[in-house]
Amino acid sequence: MHACKVMQDNNLDTGLRRSSSSQLVIVGGGASGLSCAVTAARLGVSTTVLERTSRCGSKLAVTGGSRCNLTHADTARHMAAKFDCKPGLLMPLFRKFTYRRIAEFFASIGVTCQADHQGCIWPRKLGARQLRDMLVQAALASGVDIRTGCRVHRVSREAELWHVGTERGHHGAHAVCIATGGASYAGTGSSGDGLALSSALGLATAGWFPALCSLEPRQPVGELAGITHRSAAMTLSVDGRPVRKAAGRFIFAHRYVSGSEVLNLSGHAARALQQGQKVRLAVDWAPSLGRDGLAERISLGRERNGRRLAASWLTVFVARRLANRLVADAGVPADRRMAQLTEADLEALVRVLKTTVFDIVGTEPIERATVTGGGVSLNEVDISTCEVRRLPRLHIAGELLDTWAETGGYNLHFAWATGIAAGEAVARNLTSDRNL
Numbered sequence: 001m002h003a004c005k006v007m008q009d010n011n012l013d014t015g016l017r018r019s020s021s022s023q024l025v026i027v028g029g030g031a032s033g034l035s036c037a038v039t040a041a042r043l044g045v046s047t048t049v050l051e052r053t054s055r056c057g058s059k060l061a062v063t064g065g066s067r068c069n070l071t072h073a074d075t076a077r078h079m080a081a082k083f084d085c086k087p088g089l090l091m092p093l094f095r096k097f098t099y100r101r102i103a104e105f106f107a108s109i110g111v112t113c114q115a116d117h118q119g120c121i122w123p124r125k126l127g128a129r130q131l132r133d134m135l136v137q138a139a140l141a142s143g144v145d146i147r148t149g150c151r152v153h154r155v156s157r158e159a160e161l162w163h164v165g166t167e168r169g170h171h172g173a174h175a176v177c178i179a180t181g182g183a184s185y186a187g188t189g190s191s192g193d194g195l196a197l198s199s200a201l202g203l204a205t206a207g208w209f210p211a212l213c214s215l216e217p218r219q220p221v222g223e224l225a226g227i228t229h230r231s232a233a234m235t236l237s238v239d240g241r242p243v244r245k246a247a248g249r250f251i252f253a254h255r256y257v258s259g260s261e262v263l264n265l266s267g268h269a270a271r272a273l274q275q276g277q278k279v280r281l282a283v284d285w286a287p288s289l290g291r292d293g294l295a296e297r298i299s300l301g302r303e304r305n306g307r308r309l310a311a312s313w314l315t316v317f318v319a320r321r322l323a324n325r326l327v328a329d330a331g332v333p334a335d336r337r338m339a340q341l342t343e344a345d346l347e348a349l350v351r352v353l354k355t356t357v358f359d360i361v362g363t364e365p366i367e368r369a370t371v372t373g374g375g376v377s378l379n380e381v382d383i384s385t386c387e388v389r390r391l392p393r394l395h396i397a398g399e400l401l402d403t404w405a406e407t408g409g410y411n412l413h414f415a416w417a418t419g420i421a422a423g424e425a426v427a428r429n430l431t432s433d434r435n436l
């Protein structure tokens with residue numbers, strides 16, 4: 001819809017180096033870049049977006065299974081607790097940019113939001129692609145100059161101006177917002193450029209790692225592939241120390257283990273693996289029962305269902321193929337019937353049902369991770385404006401900042417909140433600079 005109005009730098013430029021200037025140049029036309037652009041332009045800032053691909057918001061268009069879970073109905077405190085950093089670091093941002101504030105922003109571009117029973121907020125009667133189009137349209141309608149096919153390779157400060165270098169010329173600006181996203185789903189444009197751009201400016205950065213992705217256990221998933229266990233309790237430990245607990249679905253995929261709670265743990269696992277630490281995932285398949293309760297339940301089964309094979313009886317807790325595996329792991333012969341279970345068998349079955357340990361040796365590749373950890377240290381920015389403390393009028397927004405959140409709309413919330421915060425701050429700074 002917007003493509004015809006958006007300038008394609010590669011069409012305009014025939015190889016001559018060109019320069020232009022605006023008050024704000026935004027590097028990256030994704031979720032955070034576009035929300036920054038709409039906000040700043042509406043506040044009267046002449047704004048240019050430089051987007052490396054041929055189209056803005058390609059990642060946004062595939063979010064939430066193409067429905068775009070754009071934020072979450074949560075308090076600021078709960079929201080901050082979903083992120084992989086000290087919650088206090090994000091509170092100044094989330095106190096100001098609540099989910100209501102984000103919903104108001106979307107209402108202002110014609111998108112109505114609705115929450116589901118879990119509190120995830122979605123656009124009403126719109127898909128992710130349409131939401132992206134409306135955001136681009138709002139930017140164009142506010143006068144934003146969007147240049148696609150324009151990859152930025154350098155951001156530098158010379159005298160009072162910021163300079164943004166592309167292969168086709170450079171742009172001068174009073175302020176710059178780097179909003180180049182993370183390093184996953186590189187086909188959408190986010191191939192990790194922001195890290196090099198920021199490091200060249202002397203900013204403290206951490207290397208990328210995948211997050212919200214499946215985990216690869218050492219033990220082959222083999223015949224368990226395709227099983228979904230509805231309710232498991234999980235403990236992730238690093239070098240023998242429990243670091244995170246979660247409860248929810250557990251899915252055996254072909255090479256990986258998955259499920260929304262496994263995804264939420266994955267970033268912690270990935271970072272530890274990257275640091276050469278030993279990662280284990282302990283799974284309790286019957287979390288609603290304690291060890292004693294479970295032992296009682298099995299002995300009741302032994303009395304009442306003596307003729308059934310132990311593996312078949314175990315299907316009261318787990319799928320049959322998993323039951324076969326657990327019986328084998330417990331060292332109980334496959335043909336043993338409930339009535340034949342010894343006390344040692346019973347104890348062993350309790351042990352495997354309460355704790356199956358997976359040695360985690362890898363994750364899905366970063367390309368397929370929903371988000372990425374790593375990026376520019378949060379300590380570099382004042383999070384309420386996203387302005388770099390040491391480099392005035394430089395802002396960093398979105399996934400390029402070194403934090404990521406659990407599933408549920410929090411990552412996009414962060415992208416909008418940081419983008420809008422940066423856009424507002426640029427407008428405020430311009431006004432105060434003019435008044436000096």
Ligand SMILES: Cc1cc2nc3c(=O)[nH]c(=O)nc-3n(C[C@H](O)[C@H](O)[C@H](O)COP(=O)(O)OP(=O)(O)OC[C@H]3O[C@@H](n4cnc5c(N)ncnc54)[C@H](O)[C@@H]3O)c2cc1C
Nearest residue numbers: 028030031032052063064069152181189398399409411412
């Ligand atoms: C499949 C999938 C589903 C998801 N679903 C959800 C969801 O439902 N809810 C949720 O909260 N989060 C979701 N996420 C995460 C969410 O999409 C991201 O966290 C969010 O898009 C980050 O926004 P961003 O603006 O920081 O980066 P991006 O949206 O990735 O935008 C960065 C932009 O910068 C451009 N760029 C990069 N380098 C350069 C350069 N050198 N020069 C110029 N431009 C450049 C890129 O082309 C891109 O357009 C999902 C992610 C994926 C992959």
